Amino acid sequence: MCENCGCGSTAEAPISVSARHDAQDQAHEHEHEHEPGLEHEHSDDHDHGHRHSHEASHSHSHSHHSHSHEAAGPESSPAQAAESRRTLEVRRAILDKNDRLAERNRGFFRARGLLVLNVLSAPGSGKTAFLRETVRTLAPHLKAGVIVGDLATDNDAQRLRETGAPVVQITTGTVCHLEAQMVARAVAQLDLNGLGLLIIENVGNLVCPAAYDLGEELRVVLLSVTEGEDKPLKYPPMFQAADVVVISKIDLAAACGYDRDLALAHLRRIAPRARLFETSARTGQGMDEWREFLLCQSAEQKARDPLGSEP
Amino acid sequence: MHELSIMQSALSMALDQARQAGASQVLVIRLRIGALSGVAPDALQFAFEVLAPGTLAEKAQLAIEPVPARFWCADCRREFVSDDLFAECPGCHRPSGELRAGRELEVASLEIE
Secondary structure, three states, X not given: OOOOOOXXXXXXXXXXXXXXXHHHHHHHOOOOOOOOOOOOOOOOOOEOOOOOOOOOOOOEEEEXXXXXXXXXXXXXXXXXXXXHOEEEEEEEEOOHXXXXXXXXXXXXXXXXXXXXXXXXOOOOOOHHHHHHHHHXXXXXXXXXXXXXXXXXXXXXXXXXXXXXXOEEEEEOOOOOOOOHHHHHHHHOOOOOOOOOEEEEEOOOOOOHHHXXXXXXXXXXXEEEHHHOOOHHHHOHHHHHOOXXXXXXXXXXXXXXXXXXXXXXXXXXXXXXXXXXXXXXXXXXXXXXXXHHHHHHHHHHHHXXXXXXXXX | OHHHHXXXXXXXXXXXXXXXXXXXXXXXXXXXXXXXXXXXXXXXXXXXXXXXXXXXXXXXXXXXXXXXXEEEEOOOOEEEEOOOOOOEOOOOOOEOOEXXXXXXXXXXXXXXX
């Protein structure tokens, strides 16, 4: 189930390898960081009945008395119920499973020097037209493949296939976002040989996909001029997580009374570090700049040490 | 709706852990919820009351530890705390895009017996 809106999810459908790992992780994975201030304190009332090996990750539990022993010594504490009361450290993100699968995807992509974009927007912002132009303008320099997520139909995939690029459609059914596991499965259907760029066109939705890391290198959020200048303020988590914001349909700016200064001011406020592009897939405006940016990012990705965290 | 599905995931994680530890019941579930996680603690509490009956956590108390949002200003090289998503650095009054804490959605620990 989607952690955000509660829509159905295919996340339960197992990827065989990962499902096995998950079962193990449930039992054993517990990163035991002792950050200052977060260390568990052992007061005198505690009964230290726990293993405390710091070499291996382990599930960490220790007995815990909530009542005080001021009068009686610990050996005379009789209350059976209190004896059995234990604290179980869990410290796991509720979206833990997706995050781990996303990291695995990222390692795989980096090892291949493949630049991966997670492209997000509201429905109808022009993602597919923008991506079609992106693939076309890059074609002489960099070969791109596309994974497209939609609730139903493969219309977008067909539109993208016209470019000649390899395209895999993920039809999510009732799920309003893509998850790392779906991407891993889709990637297995793509011939990655010769590809320098993988574009993941997420389901059109400005809410739920923000919470799901897919293992991408860059998160690209589209905002069309027809959507209103204050959209970034209405959907802050999505825009805040953006590495790149593309303002699309810029050719319609005059027709819909788009206030550029206001839109840019809002974007800078919510996403001050995001790179901004203003484009029109129809007229080609801004597409050269976008292409050069991607070529530069792709070169960086190829030069990246797959084992290092940053280039 | 949002909180209901998050609570469902948190509860199922908690129950798995409790069962693996051989618990007969869960007494407390502690969550850490970031100020900017987009999740309302009251709604989580409500969802918990809907979901817990009939589980090992039926009588459990849900304890939510809020995590304040901490931003990093790269220009001033300082960290500052704010619960406003549009936080400005108190030093240079520029917005900070780097959130260091505040998005947490985490099952922290359980009390079981």
